[in-house]
Amino acid sequence: MTNKRIKGPILLAASAALVVFGPVTVPASAQAPLQAPEVTFAGTGPGTVTATVHNPNRTGRCWAEAGVGPENNHHFFGNGAxxxxxxxxxxxxxxxxxxxxxxxxxxxxxxxxxxxxxxxPFTEPVTVTVP
Structure with missing residues (x-):
């Protein structure tokens, strides 16, 4: 059995192919897609509904909103402040x-x-009875 040496240009080409076609990695800082909030609603007083809103994300802002009345008029909890x-x-x-x-x-x-x-992203709408 004879030993064959790999010539320099062939080794260089093989190394270049590994660099070009090597595994693709995602940077550690890649951000996950935005998730809907975790939210609960409760009637807490006459004419008042309270929302507890948790933002499970590392970015963004989350809120609660409602359709009110026969026309389903849009309102933000806390007036969107x-x-x-x-x-x-x-x-x-x-x-x-x-x-x-x-x-x-x-x-x-x-x-x-x-x-x-x-x-x-939004949560599924829920119907809340106003106390």
């Missing part, structure tokens, strides 16, 4: 007041992030 929105890994409690006692609202939570992997 900055303190009514949950930042990354934050939980906030906010209210929607001045509702008709005994009526129902269609409530849901949403998150928004304008990064390339962001988006605007």
């Amino acid at each position: 900055p303190e009514s929105m949950a930042g990354p890994d934050q939980t906030v409690t906010t209210t929607l007041e001045g509702l008709e006692p005994g009526s129902t609202i269609n409530a849901r939570g949403g998150c928004f992030d304008d990064t390339p992997t962001g988006g605007m």
